[in-house]
Amino acid sequence: MLTYEMKMQGTPSQLRKLDSAIRTGRFVRNSIIRAWMDREIKSRNDAYKYCAKLAHNIEFPWAKQLNSMSRQAHAERAWAAIERFYKNCKAKVVGKKGYPKFKKYQVRASVEYKTSGWKLSEDRRYLTFTDGFQAGTFKLWGSRDLHFYQLKQIKRVRVIRKHDGYYAQFLIDHTREEDKNLTGTQVGIDLGLNHFYTNSAGEKVDNPRFLRKGERKIKKLQRRLSRTQKGSQNRSKARNRLGRAYLKVSRRRNDWACKLAQRVIQSHDLVAIENLKVRNMIKNHKLAKSIADAAWYKFREWLEYFGSIYGVPVVAVEPAYTSQNCSNCGEIVVKTLSTRTHKCPHCGYSADRDKNAAINILKSALKQLSTTLGHRESNASGENDLCLNGEIHKSKPTRKKRKLSQ
Numbered sequence: 178m179l180t181y182e183m184k185m186q187g188t189p190s191q192l193r194k195l196d197s198a199i200r201t202g203r204f205v206r207n208s209i210i211r212a213w214m215d216r217e218i219k220s221r222n223d224a225y226k227y228c229a230k231l232a233h234n235i236e237f238p239w240a241k242q243l244n245s246m247s248r249q250a251h252a253e254r255a256w257a258a259i260e261r262f263y264k265n266c267k268a269k270v271v272g273k274k275g276y277p278k279f280k281k282y283q284v285r286a287s288v289e290y291k292t293s294g295w296k297l298s299e300d301r302r303y304l305t306f307t308d309g310f311q312a313g314t315f316k317l318w319g320s321r322d323l324h325f326y327q328l329k330q331i332k333r334v335r336v337i338r339k340h341d342g343y344y345a346q347f348l349i350d351h352t353r354e355e356d357k358n359l360t361g362t363q364v365g366i367d368l369g370l371n372h373f374y375t376n377s378a379g380e381k382v383d384n385p386r387f388l389r390k391g392e393r394k395i396k397k398l399q400r401r402l403s404r405t406q407k408g409s410q411n412r413s414k415a416r417n418r419l420g421r422a423y424l425k426v427s428r429r430r431n432d433w434a435c436k437l438a439q440r441v442i443q444s445h446d447l448v449a450i451e452n453l454k455v456r457n458m459i460k461n462h463k464l465a466k467s468i469a470d471a472a473w474y475k476f477r478e479w480l481e482y483f484g485s486i487y488g489v490p491v492v493a494v495e496p497a498y499t500s501q502n503c504s505n506c507g508e509i510v511v512k513t514l515s516t517r518t519h520k521c522p523h524c525g526y527s528a529d530r531d532k533n534a535a536i537n538i539l540k541s542a543l544k545q546l547s548t549t550l551g552h553r554e555s556n557a558s559g560e561n562d563l564c565l566n567g568e569i570h571k572s573k574p575t576r577k578k579r580k581l582s583q
């Protein structure tokens with residue numbers, strides 16, 4: 178699935194109609210959550226049926242105005258939230274299990290259409306909405322060419338309201354595959370705060386400077402926002418400025434992470450990375466940390482995306498002990514965060530702390546891969562008559578040698 182995004186241009190009154198569509202999408206989602214809480218809905222199918230019920234309810238005339246498949250799309254969103262909660266309960270997740278919440282008004286919000294309720298013009302530069310809100314025709318701005326794809330490949334159209342305008346996202350059913358030559362190299366990647374990452378070959382990539390700059394700007398705008406009076410015109414202006422600053426940082430970050438990830442995938446045959454816990458990341462309230470975390474998260478998403486396109490496995494490993502173990506002999510060498518070099522008293526190996534961690538990440542990824550693949554193999558054949566006589570043991574001396582050493 179590919180997603181292309183284009184900015185929409187329309188008159189203020191058209192945009193107000195899009196707002197109504199977005200509000201109605203949210204209304205459908207929230208109504209279904211409510212009905213689920215009241216035990217009126219017990220399955221996805223019930224949720225679909227409830228959509229039709231909403232549309233026929235004269236108390237909510239707007240529900241009928243939204244395209245019927247769009248109503249279903251929002252029912253699916255609601256059901257996805259409910260399912261996520263069920264899954265967490267089943268898995269006995271500790272702490273919060275994500276009990277579905279009602280969505281409140283937010284600037285960043287969207288309404289989703291499936292294959293009806295909209296129409297692209299012949300030259301594919303104009304998008305027209307044909308449902309009850311009658312938002313009309315919008316000019317599309319963007320660098321992507323929709324001509325390359327068949328109309329039936331467009332499975333969904335999303336209208337997203339952001340701080341700097343309204344965007345149309347097209348979800349296109351297309352599997353992308355790229356050829357890649359074997360490079361003969363595998364890489365482990367350690368994500369850090371001092372550098373964006375260090376790989377197992379010892380190469381470092383620094384955090385881009387625009388993240389720092391964006392952070393300073395956001396801090397300034399946050400202070401300005403807090404000085405304005407609640408409900409005032411100035412406050413909404415300040416909030417908009419802050420929202421735009423966030424958007425700018427996130428766009429540049431996304432662009433940067435995308436390019437970096439593509440380079441990494443193109444120049445290796447296997448990529449090993451730490452399994453970051455998103456849950457822990459969100460807990461962090463420090464701005465600099467949260468900005469860096471978001472960059473890592475994006476980077477990893479792009480790695481996985483390009484990995485599937487170029488046929489490069491991206492293996493995530495649990496980050497436990499990756500920085501403490503010696504990558505050469507496996508002994509634990511305890512160090513604090515401020516110790517920047519790894520010096521092993523057991524085998525004498527010494528390396529940059531992050532490089533050592535990156536090698537450990539690569540090693541445990543390979544181990545993880547070999548055990549999962551090995552299980553599948555032995556299950557398939559059912560029997561194993563490998564004889565280990567031919568194996569050479571480096572660690573244990575043979576009987577003859579032992580005799581000699583005595």
Ligand SMILES: [Zn+2]
Nearest residue numbers: 503506521524
């Ligand atoms: Zn060692």
